[in-house]
């Protein structure tokens with residue numbers, strides 16, 4: 001309970017409104033290469049295609065969307081682990097785009113990532129202690145051995161692991177414990193922002209709840225700002241102050257968590273919400289279900305106009321398939337200006353003036369999904385991420 | 389051994405599983421009991437859920453019923469009576485025949501059960517030829533209709549495609565089409581939507597619901613997701629450490645979950661319609677902390693209601709004394725009716 005009140009307190013301070021991270025029109029297009037030497041670019045995967053959002057200091061911003069919509073790529077682009085094709089990312093007032101080498105590395109200390117299975121890509125022969133010290137050493141935080149040792153103990157306590165864990169190896173831990181170590185590792189360099197990419201999706205529900213609680217606890221304790229990326233809307237809503245819903249490379253709706261749940265405005269958000277099972281048969285038996293037809297179109301060949309138009313149950317003859325809707329403020333009673341939606345007809349859909357209709361599934365061309373030889377969908381491809 | 393408590397199978401029972409026990413381990417080793425005295429019934433047109441977390445024995449239970457466990461290194465005991473025949477006593481050939489005709493199964497990873505070098509249409513048609521004795525051309529036509537029925541767009545074209553050319557959701561549909569092809573009386577679905585996006589999951593669950601309603605097929609739904617159970621299962625069995633710890637009809641279970649594990653699971657789930665910013669009531673520890681069922685309640689080390697007897701005596705599965713409906717419980721100190729979560 002004390003947590004709830006202090007969260008509310010924070011909202012009233014000016015710091016709450018300070019933008020820590022500002023992403024403007026970020027695009028990441030991966031070339032699809034073909035030919036004997038893969039030197040011919042035959043097209044692009046439009047993985048991230050115009051993402052604009054701000055994350056305020058101290059808040060948790062949740063990014064939700066289905067597999068392949070570009071969430072991870074966007075998260076990586078924020079940290080310049082992926083080179084954006086377009087757009088700017090500003091962190092604490094510094095434009096990251098021109099940064100290189102040492103300057104970029106130094107800045108990364110303040111932005112850490114937590115992964116689905118943070119240890120899967122790490123050296124299994126290293127003890128937890130050396131894994132934790134590695135990052136600290138890279139940023140010169142181990143010069144005072146005593147202070148470093150105290151820091152290690154503080155970190156373990158914060159994530160609820162015994163000090164004895166320091167001498168153990170990654171494989172000696174359960175999934176939930178590994179995620180605790182991953183969080184400790186991110187915290188070790190005292191970052192300001194943590195980008196957590198599917199931090200709980202590999203865990204059993206009982207353990208998932210422990211890690212969600214832990215993320216909230218350490219946020220409080222260390223004054224962190226979070227970007228939480230996940231496909232589970234219930235998880236995202238639970239931990240986020242604000243939520244952005246992503247579809248095929250860009251945001252279709254953004255609102256504070258409660259507002260999004262109370263008044264989902266975008267047809268995709270409504271469908272997504274109606275599809276999330278609720279563990280209550282009374283609710284399950286009577287809630288409205290919006291079953292979408294077909295699959296997510298390929299990001300190599302995104303639909304024209306509104307990218308959702310091929311599956312949208314409210315789609316209109318005009319504009320939907322020709323004009324790409326921008327994220328905009330709507331004129332609906334009780335909906336604040338912070339609630340934005342990228343749909344031409346949000347108002348009429350909300351009022352019921354435009355009704356839902358049947359959509360027949362269009363076949364998604366599978367060749368465009370599987371033929372790009374450079375596609376790397378690995379969740380956590382080691383390397384640069386672990387070397388802060 | 390604690391006796392299975394469910395009442396004797398009634399006449400309209402399609403599958404009656406009694407005291408199913410599966411042990412793994414090679415000679416010389418202490419065997420590991422993955423499934424431990426599991427009993428439940430399935431009636432035609434009914435959907436029965438097996439729910440629990442990773443490693444609790446859901447898949448092994450279904451594989452044992454289907455005769456699909458590895459040939460060596462395990463010992464199966466108990467019975468699984470399907471329409472008067474104990475499936476566990478059938479030889480390979482008899483069981484293979486049953487699998488095509490009476491019982492079918494779909495898995496989390498549809499690719500593993502599809503032949504990668506045979507087109508989808510031919511795979512469905514083969515089932516029709518083998519089990520329904522159809523001629524090839526008729527089987528292909530029927531195959532197309534089945535793909536259409538399970539919601540595969542442009543089925544005439546998809547017919548000719550290979551599994552790797554389909555998305556995960558489409559593959560699962562193709563597998564369901566194959567299952568439907570033999571008009572099974574029992575379908576076992578092992579986490580059929582776990583690998584899929586939630587909007588695709590909704591499509592598949594809807595398809596399964598229709599199937600049960602339209603054809604009276606019985607469905608055993610295996611899942612770790614209590615949300616999926618809430619919308620789908622008539623009867624729910626909650627497993628922990630290889631044993632059923634609570635069984636009740638869907639509404640009863642969610643309205644008054646009595647077992648601390650069931651309660652704990654419900655408290656752990658962030659609900660889309662739940663209060664935000666409140667701590668989730670997580671279950672402490674992990675299954676690694678379990679104690680063996682032979683020395684008490686396996687869940688005791690993680691249980692908020694554990695009392696001395698929980699570490700000393702094995703609880704048996706018994707009718708809940710205060711419940712009006714059938715409600716089985718394996719717990720020395722259950723939550724009072726109404727639960728706590």
Ligand SMILES: Nc1ncnc2c1ncn2[C@@H]1O[C@H](COP(=O)(O)OP(=O)(O)OP(=O)(O)O)[C@@H](O)[C@H]1O
Pocket residue numbers: 030031045046047065066067068069070071072073074231299372374375376377
């Ligand atoms: N290095 C790459 N080269 C080419 N395509 C890529 C690369 N990385 C990702 N993609 C493609 O970009 C799209 C977005 O991928 P991304 O991993 O960001 O999605 P996601 O939203 O994180 O999905 P998931 O929920 O499955 O993790 C996908 O179509 C993916 O195949």
Ligand SMILES: Nc1ncnc2c1ncn2[C@@H]1O[C@H](COP(=O)(O)OP(=O)(O)OP(=O)(O)O)[C@@H](O)[C@H]1O
Pocket residue numbers: 412413422440441442443444445446447448449458612
């Ligand atoms: N062939 C096998 N040999 C030895 N042990 C096995 C074998 N198959 C399963 N097990 C063990 O039996 C236990 C139950 O496994 P099972 O696959 O039934 O779990 P589950 O409930 O389906 O879990 P999940 O949700 O992860 O699929 C696990 O501890 C597993 O490691």
Ligand code: SF4
Pocket residue numbers: 266267268306307308309310312313314315316320325342343344345346
């Ligand atoms: S813009 Fe059109 S197609 Fe897109 S969500 Fe709105 S109504 Fe549907």
Ligand SMILES: [Mg+2]
Pocket residue numbers: 071072073197
């Ligand atoms: Mg991802």
Ligand SMILES: [Mg+2]
Pocket residue numbers: 446447448578579
């Ligand atoms: Mg399983």
